[in-house]
Amino acid sequence: MNVECLALPIANRLAQEYQQQDASALQFFTHNPYHIQSYQERLEWLRGQTYSHREQLAEGLYTFNKKIGNHQEALRRIQALKNPDTYVVIGGQQAGVMTGPLYTIHKAVHLIQTAKRLSEELQAEVVPVFWIAGEDHDIDEIDHVYWLTDKETRLHKERMNLNKKGRVSASGLPLNEEACTQFLESFFHAQTETAETGQIRKLLTSTASSSDNVAEWFARLMAALFGKHGLILVESSLPFIRELERPVFEQVIEKNEQVAHLLLKAADRISTAGYPLQLQVEEHQANLFLYEGQDRLLLERHADRFVNRRASYSREDLMRLAADQPERFSANVVTRGLMQEHLFPTLAFIGGPGEIAYWAYYREVFELFGMQMPIVLPRMSVTLVEGAQVRLLESLDLRLEHVLNGFAEWKRDWAAGQEPHPLQKQFSATREQLLSMYRPLVEEVVRLDGGLRGLAEKNTNLLLEQVSFLEERLIRSLQQQDDVEHMRVQRIEASLFPDGGLQERKLSFFAFANKYGLSLVDRLVKAPFAHDGTHQIFFV
Structure with missing residues (x-):
């Protein structure tokens, strides 16, 4: 199985330096994610905690995973959660249509591989849990x-x-x-x-027809792809999850001002350290959503009232709601981690660069609730490279690292070295002819009315711009149709660096599965990926 590693820069500097184990970034977290000692220390801390709801959590997970058709191996892992010496690695994603972009698949693979590795290294059962953020309302x-x-x-x-x-x-x-x-x-x-x-x-249509909503379709697909590898699925809006989260909702309401204060202090420390702020934190944020009917509305705190766009509540009102109707509450990006930490004995949370930058705010918030921030492990990043693309790279004498880092510069230099299309000379001659014919007319206009000079010059430039526009469009069209070399570059760009970014942020897994089969998932799970922060190249 052919896997290579590349060191690629990350746009988010805090995540980049955290991944590089720079002390300036590590200071915002409890553990170094690349030291085995961190996992041993975290395991000992977890062994000192009590999760009295383990049985209830496992029963609820079993019912949900059974409903979505998850594999017997995943159900076995759920039953193992009843054991007080079973722990989890957790990560999640929004419920994207057809599982969304490739990095969703890569995150699931990383969870499975990390759980297996930690089980062996720590001699304790560690199970992978995928948190489906089904409550998110950013449908776009x-x-x-x-x-x-x-x-x-x-x-x-x-x-x-x-x-x-x-x-x-x-x-x-x-x-x-x-x-x-x-x-x-x-x-x-x-x-x-x-x-x-x-x-x-058959897979896509059968799972869709069996699903009542978008989040369930996502869950059924992920279960079909990863269930036999033991991936446990949980969806954030499930009633039993909300019931178990009730104590945290109540604490967040009670300690609301303290949470906001700690976030503001964290933002100040992050800014002082020279990092851009990933979260926009303000004193009035309540860090909870409340459902009003079907709508999930953000709560804000003003004086002694908690308000959303439809209603206003006292603290006592919210405490009663949390006690009687916990299903009406929903965590935001800040409090979601608290919910996961309360629910699961979590060794590590696996997150992408944006999530890492968010979690830099949270350490003191965890401590306020008597919790310890879990290990935050950077998500594995992967590019799938097909044989056809390898041949294209060779034909262009182009290295893969130049595609994934510095492709715009390479492409500019490559284009500058290409022979101009014969029609470009004809367009150039046409511009000269137009100018020679148009200048005498412009001079006559200016002679008759000097005030029209600016308009005449603008008119001349517009005429030339239209010719240049037509030239550019025609040359581009001809290159796409006839120029093999340009076609090769476009194919490389579209497949490996689409829209100027990593493939995993755009392309769908199922386009690859259509070529290579669903067994591609099994090959990814078994691949010898390095979880060291480097970018992984998987040759399909």
């Missing part, structure tokens, strides 16, 4: 999929009509059968028919 972030079209030279974005209304969460958004069918037909129409297409179509 989850309703689309990207794939390649036009001989794999162009990135296409297809949105699924989810009929979003108000601020409804993904877990409350019904999955419209007609919209889903149209979306899947668009996807398969754009894919080449292979021996794997029938199985992929």
